[in-house]
Each structure stands twice: as C-alpha cells, then as structure tokens.
Amino acid sequence: xxxxxxxxxxxxQLVLNxxxxxxxxxxxxxxxxxxxxxxxxxxxxxxxxxRAFDRLESIRDPEAFGGYxxxxxLNLARRRHHRTWLERRSLTRYAQREFTQATDAPAIDERDxxxxxxxxxxxxxxxALVLRYYEDLSERDAADVLGVSLAALKGLVxxxxxxLRIDLSETEGDxx
Amino acid sequence: xxxxxxLRETFQAQTARITDAPSLAAxxxxxxxxxRRTALAIALATxxxxxxxxxxxxxxxxxxxxxxxVITLLDDxxxxxxxxxxxxxxxxxxxxxxxRPDGQDSVNWCLDxxxxxxxxxxxxxxxxxxxxxxVPDNPTTFGVTFHISMSESLAVLFGEVSPKVEQxxxxxxxxxxxxxxxxxxxxxxxxxxxxxxTEVPAGTVELIxxxxxxxxxxxxxxG
Numbered sequence: 001x002x003x004x005x006x007x008x009x010x011x012x013q014l015v016l017n018x019x020x021x022x023x024x025x026x027x028x029x030x031x032x033x034x035x036x037x038x039x040x041x042x043x044x045x046x047x048x049x050x051r052a053f054d055r056l057e058s059i060r061d062p063e064a065f066g067g068y069x070x071x072x073x074l075n076l077a078r079r080r081h082h083r084t085w086l087e088r089r090s091l092t093r094y095a096q097r098e099f100t101q102a103t104d105a106p107a108i109d110e111r112d113x114x115x116x117x118x119x120x121x122x123x124x125x126x127x128a129l130v131l132r133y134y135e136d137l138s139e140r141d142a143a144d145v146l147g148v149s150l151a152a153l154k155g156l157v158x159x160x161x162x163x164l165r166i167d168l169s170e171t172e173g174d175x176x
Numbered sequence: 177x178x179x180x181x182x183l184r185e186t187f188q189a190q191t192a193r194i195t196d197a198p199s200l201a202a203x204x205x206x207x208x209x210x211x212r213r214t215a216l217a218i219a220l221a222t223x224x225x226x227x228x229x230x231x232x233x234x235x236x237x238x239x240x241x242x243x244x245x246v247i248t249l250l251d252d253x254x255x256x257x258x259x260x261x262x263x264x265x266x267x268x269x270x271x272x273x274x275x276r277p278d279g280q281d282s283v284n285w286c287l288d289x290x291x292x293x294x295x296x297x298x299x300x301x302x303x304x305x306x307x308x309x310x311v312p313d314n315p316t317t318f319g320v321t322f323h324i325s326m327s328e329s330l331a332v333l334f335g336e337v338s339p340k341v342e343q344x345x346x347x348x349x350x351x352x353x354x355x356x357x358x359x360x361x362x363x364x365x366x367x368x369x370x371x372x373x374t375e376v377p378a379g380t381v382e383l384i385x386x387x388x389x390x391x392x393x394x395x396x397x398x399g
Contacts, residue, residue, distance in 0.1 A: 017200060024197035032194055033187055042198055049200075075252075078290070114186045124264045133180060134187040152260045166179030 016053055019065055024049070027069050033130050034077040036119035044080070048072040070135070071145060074127055081123035117164050125160035128153055248273040253288065254365055257334065257373035262327045266290050267334055267373045269361055274308050284308040285367045289324060289334065317341060317385045317394035319369055325378060331399065333381055334373035340393060343386040344372055349379025349399070 027048060031041035048069050055068075118126055124146065131142035143153035253268035268288040275281040286308035319336030326332055337344060337358065347353040358370040380399040387393055 020197075020200040024200070025194070028197045029191040029194050033191060038194070045197065110182065111186045111189050114182060115190055118186070122263070129183065130187070133183045134191075147255060147258065147266075148260065148264075152264075155260065156264070161179060161183075164179075164183075166182055 031073050044076045078123050125156050128156035129160045256371050262330045323398040329378050331376050331378050333376045336369040341385040342388040345384045347382040348377050
C-alpha cells in the first residue's frame with residue numbers, strides 16, 4: 001500500500017478500501033480483547049479508522065498505519081474504560097469471586113473464567129497483557145505503545161497476572 | 177500448562193469467533209455506532225466547563241444528567257505527566273471545541289486526569305476529571321489546582337501556574353519541602369501557562385510560587 005502515491009493520484013477510495021481490508025479484522029479483534037464487547041469493539045475500530053483516514057496524508061509510512069490504528073484503539077479503549085468504571089465495579093467483585101472459587105474446573109471453563117476476569121482488570125493491566133500475549137509485542141514495544149517505562153510495563157503484567165490468579169512466572173513479566 | 181499458554185489460548189479462542197469486520201461504507205465514511213453515541217452522551221454529562229482559574233470538580237457522579245456542553249476534541253490529547261506509584265494515572269492536555277446547551281461555543285484547553293480510585297479493585301470510582309477552560313492572556317499565579325487522593329497515604333497534585341513562575345516549592349503535611357518540575361507543552365500546544373504534576377503524601381500541601389529572582393509571587397494550600 002503506497003499511501004502517498006494513491007492519494008496524489010486522487011484514488012483515495014482505493015487506499016481506504018485496501019487499508020481497511022488489510023487491518024480491520026485485526027483491529028476489531030484487538031478492540032474486542034480490550035473491551036470484551038463486540039458492538040463496542042466495532043465502534044472503537046470504526047472510530048480508529050475514521051481518525052486514521054482523516055490523517056491519512058500525514059501518515060507517511062504505510063507500514064505505520066497498523067501501529068497507528070493499534071495505538072488509537074488502545075487510547076479509545078482506555079477512555080471508554082474510565083467512563084464505564086462505576087458500572088463495572090460490582091461485576092468485578094462477582095467475577096473475581098467466581099473465578100477464584102473454580103480454579104480446578106476443566107480447561108474450557110477456565111478459559112471462560114480467565115476471559116471474564118480479564119474484562120474486569122484495571123485497563124492498563126489488561127492492555128499490558130493483551131499487548132504481550134495477544135499482540136505478541138516484546139516488553140519494550142509494549143511499554144512504548146502504552147507510553148510507560150519498561151519497569152512499569154513489567155509491573156502491570158505481573159499485577160495483571162496476579163489478579164487473574166495465573167502463573168506467568170516463567171516470563172520476565174514477574175520481575176519487580 | 178503454564179499461565180502464559182492459558183492466556184494466549186484464551187485470547188485465541190475469543191478472537192476466533194470474530195471472522196469478519198463490518199464493511200467499509202461507500203466513500204470511506206464511517207458513522208458513529210450506538211456505543212460511540214453512548215460515549216458522547218456520557219461526555220455531555222461529565223463535562224465541566226470552568227472559567228479561568230476556577231476550581232476543578234470530579235464529574236462521574238453526574239452521569240445521570242444528559243444536560244451539559246458538548247466537547248469535541250480538536251487534537252489528540254498530549255500526556256503531560258503520568259505515574260504508577262499506587263496505581264497508574266495520567267494527566268492529559270488537549271484542545272477542544274465546547275458547545276454549550278444555549279448553542280454558544282468556544283475553543284478551550286482541557287485538562288483530563290485519568291486514574292483509579294484508592295485501589296484498583298475497591299475504588300470509590302475513577303477519577304476522570306475533565307476541566308475545559310479558556311486560558312487568560314495574563315493568568316494569575318496559580319491557575320486550576322488539583323489535589324486528588326489515590327490511596328490513604330498518597331495523592332496526586334497537579335495544576336497550572338503563570339509563565340512568571342520559575343520555581344514551585346511544595347511542602348507536604350510531614351514538613352518535607354521540595355521543588356516541583358514545571359512542564360511546558362510541546363510546540364503547537366503552548367497555552368501560555370506551565371503545568372506541574374507530582375505524587376505527594378496524603379494531607380495538606382503548601383505551594384509557594386517564586387519568580388526567576390526567587391521572590392515569592394503567591395502561595396496557597398490544597399488538600
């Protein structure tokens with residue numbers, strides 16, 4: 001995808017279509033693992049693309065488009081998380097209690113409980129786990145995307161894992 | 177099976193259910209869906225528009241109200257400061273168009289503080305202040321000043337001071353004095369004031385602003 005060439009040629013629609021087809025599914029899945037809600041994820045994804053399309057001419061490196069979308073979705077998800085915190089608070093307590101009481105359940109149920117508990121983590125802990133174990137970013141890259149230090153990223157991952165009651169001790173994320 | 181594998185499997189199992197994304201509308205236009213409209217409605221309720229130098233309010237308590245100004249971000253927020261002492265927090269600066277219910281609108285600068293309450297899971301609720309205000313041509317020494325409790329023992333202090341202020345000294349409740357760094361936003365976001373943000377022990381904090389010669393311009397206390 002050569003953004004500059006397409007836009008200079010006036011074929012903006014081709015660029016938009018191609019960028020959307022290339023990144024939309026991945027962006028939607030990222031928004032979903034951050035929010036746990038498909039309609040909200042679609043909204044965040046569309047908002048991210050709307051912002052990116054508005055700034056298309058300023059994104060000089062086509063390969064940076066995916067990173068821009070990722071960063072925008074993280075930002076939008078963070079803002080949404082803060083706005084809905086009160087509503088989620090009671091659900092948090094319920095989900096965590098249920099998760100803790102059923103740690104010996106079969107794997108399929110365990111995944112559901114992990115998923116449920118993930119949705120109730122503080123946003124930055126969840127985002128750190130998503131970037132490390134869903135997006136497969138290195139600790140340094142995940143820290144950069146979140147705008148935190150490497151030590152802070154490790155702390156977020158460690159606290160997130162602790163809240164989920166799962167052992168990630170073989171990763172560097174458990175370092176203080 | 178270790179935790180990392182279980183976590184990866186959880187992510188994969190959930191995202192595997194999503195096999196397609198909504199199609200892009202003709203013309204590349206994307207319209208806000210229900211959730212975006214909801215977010216906008218909440219933004220209407222949570223906005224606090226302040227006059228220059230006015231105090232700041234926590235706003236999430238008023239979510240039931242849908243009357244209030246409409247805030248439209250004109251640029252991506254800039255992170256003035258962030259911390260992670262007792263819990264992650266950040267201070268954002270951005271320019272926004274504020275449209276009041278009577279139709280009048282203006283372009284203002286907004287300071288958002290985002291952070292959890294006294295603990296991650298047992299919070300009183302998020303601190304999500306949203307203070308938009310016009311920056312005066314000749315700001316008083318102290319502009320908006322915030323003191324937000326993060327835990328029983330820790331608070332975040334932040335706010336604005338006029339450009340005349342070169343040194344900002346704080347004295348915490350335990351009698352310890354220190355200098356606070358003053359931050360200028362990046363080029364293009366210069367509002368004409370300087371910002372500060374620091375974590376402090378809980379309790380009253382005395383602030384003393386001095387000019388380049390060390391002369392006291394003003395002092396105040398918060399907390």
